[in-house]
Amino acid sequence: MNKALILGGTSDIGVALAHQYASNGFDLVLAARNLAKLTEIQRDIQIRHGVKVSCVLFDALNYSSHSDIIDSNQDLSDAICIFGYLGDQRIAEESFAEAEKIIDINYKGAVSILNQVAESFINYDGKIIIGVSSVAGDRGRQSNYIYGSAKAAFTAYMQGLRNRLYKSKIRVITIKPGYVITKMTNGMKLPPFLTVSAKKCAIQIFKARTKSSDVVYISKKWWFIMKIIKLIPERLFNRLSL
């Protein structure tokens, strides 16, 4: 059964990814907070690709609801965790409520739902779990270290999950986008040569299913940049305004 659960079905990259899956014959379960928006996306995908698409209410912060979502979707081949919240670094420095929201959505919400996914997948070979993290998690930087640290924790979670599920032949793939043009980056001045469209990002995520890498940077440029950034000694790094 080719059926993918997209957790964050209203995200711009998530919508583009849903089209990738559907155009390759996958049925879909779209999960998000906004059912009205999801229903529009569902209709569009069904008309264009002729696959079955269902919608389910999903709030990453409503942890106790997560088991029901997975219990009622036991026939999945893929689960993609793509919701996220960038938040505001400056506000998060002054208000713990904002910092907590960033951590809770990007890390605790992802752990809660993916723990349930892992339990339901564990006895079946060939299933795929994809988690969309970020290059921001590769090194803490003053401009976004609350979000970056939540993504770093998520990256480490994915690494541990991959190690746990290796013998069960379940693939666990971590995706690290750099800049992508979406609602999340709306209004930001992004360098064009380091920025990709949501569609291009989604194509790369879908391709990752059939490639051997467990950790995939959406562009080679970002892999190279982060390699250099990670190598900068802490004493020198502290003087930079990144």
Ligand SMILES: NC(=O)c1ccc[n+]([C@@H]2O[C@H](COP(=O)([O-])OP(=O)(O)OC[C@H]3O[C@@H](n4cnc5c(N)ncnc54)[C@H](OP(=O)(O)O)[C@@H]3O)[C@@H](O)[C@H]2O)c1
């Ligand atoms: N855009 C980039 O440059 C970039 C770079 C690196 C990594 N990423 C990661 O890529 C993923 C997709 O982001 P995007 O760029 O497509 O952003 P987006 O269009 O802003 O989508 C973010 C999604 O997260 C959902 N979400 C937020 N809080 C939620 C909650 N409590 N429960 C359930 N869903 C929640 C939003 O749902 P609503 O529609 O209900 O608000 C929205 O669908 C995220 O994990 C992001 O961190 C993005």
